[in-house]
Amino acid sequence: MSDLADAEVWLRLALTPGLGSISLLRLLQAFGTPGDVLSASPASLSKVISKRVVSDLLAYEHEPAVVAALNWLEQPTNQLVTLADDLYPSRLLETVDPPPVLYVKGNPSLLSAPSVAVVGSRNATPQGLENAENFSAELSAQGWCIVSGLALGIDAAAHKGGLAGTGSTVAVVGTGLDIVYPARNHALAHEVAQKGALVSEFPLGTPAKAGHFPRRNRIISGLARGTLVVEAALASGSLITAREAVEQGREVFAIPGSIHSPLSKGCHALIKQGAKLVETAADIVEELGDLPGAVQSSTHSAVDQIEHELLKYMGYDLVDVDTLCNRASLTPDKVCAMLLELELAGAVAALPGGRYQRLGQH
Missing domain, CATH: 3.40.50.450 (Rossmann fold)
Incomplete structure (x- = not known):
């Protein structure tokens, strides 16, 4: 939303204490635009939301918060995306409780x-x-x-x-x-x-x-x-x-x-x-489904599994050195050396307690 005047009206609604997203949506459905809501009579508003929230809506106690938000919006990377904006994601509109206002930093x-x-x-x-x-x-x-x-x-x-x-x-x-x-x-x-x-x-x-x-x-x-x-x-x-x-x-x-x-x-x-x-x-x-112009990619193992027979004895559960020694019929020195090589290659992670875990598709 590039118009700060429009943003201010939306912010006055969004920052009203006690006015949740569902109640805000009801007001918009009943009166139209945020400007129409703010210009409606207290009696009309009270038919949609509680009198206490009507009082807060028509008061200006939340004005400092509105001013702070408007100052934030002056930064080029910051935007307010509302239900009325073309940038509002259509998939959110399909949900039961879409947020009326989204604060966005970035794209x-x-x-x-x-x-x-x-x-x-x-x-x-x-x-x-x-x-x-x-x-x-x-x-x-x-x-x-x-x-x-x-x-x-x-x-x-x-x-x-x-x-x-x-x-x-x-x-x-x-x-x-x-x-x-x-x-x-x-x-x-x-x-x-x-x-x-x-x-x-x-x-x-x-x-x-x-x-x-x-x-x-x-x-x-x-x-x-x-x-x-x-x-x-x-x-x-x-x-x-x-x-x-x-x-x-x-x-x-x-x-x-x-x-x-x-x-x-x-x-x-x-x-x-x-x-x-x-x-x-x-x-x-x-x-x-594929996206148009999608580039297929794959992650290749950095470890030759033939060279590192130890991997087949590890499985994907946590395992300690003694268990690997028993499974592979290898000495502790040999197992520790192989584990170090695998860890440096990113195929194995050393965990607290002297245990190891196989990573990825290695």
Whole structure:
């Protein structure tokens, strides 16, 4: 939205205390434009929303917040995208509770790009992080925009993968866009704003609150044609995103994992409920369809499996040196030397407690 006068009217509605998105939509349906809402009589407004909210709407107590938002919009990278804008993503309009206003830092056209949501655990395994980044990079290389939530773990890895390709990435956050949460992702958020887009329905200055993150999940799934869950415990917030996707009529994909890992339980539950089991990015593209001009890509192993026979004894569960010695009939010195070589090649990750995990498709 380039007209600050129009933005001011929308902001007056959006920043009214107690006026949620559903009530705001009811006002627009009843009166038309935001300007029509603000010019309506208190008696007319009270037929749609409570008298207390009418009082707040017609007062100017929230004017400092409007001024702050207008000042923020003067920066060239910042935009307010409203329901009345051509840039408002049509896929969000198909959802039950579309946010009337979106604050955007970066490229707003990415909100309407063909996209895949990639979500998962904040406490991801090395394998999960690699899967999230590799899947996202391959999809982005084919033109798919990667949508996620800027959280630690799988979300951050997904954004990094998205940034590696032409599809780029969109981060939907649970705070105001003048706050980066978690702070550890500050550099990543800056790169996403430069090369992709940061998006929030929450006003500037809104801090991180537990209830905001499940709410923003409907936007993550709503922007995307499908949602990929990489790793998730049974109580994971990622399952909320997957449920939102199902309710929005979108595809849900899940990567299977070890039957012994708690972070595989959520994905396995989704697969039992009908999510598509995927092993490669091609499985997702097969379901969603190729994009025009898509470039097929593949990740080649950096390790020759014939040379490293140890890999076949590792499997994909966590394993220690003694177990590998027993399985491969090798000495500890030989196993440790091979593990070091594999780790340097990026085929194996060393974990706390003297355990190791095989990575990727190696």
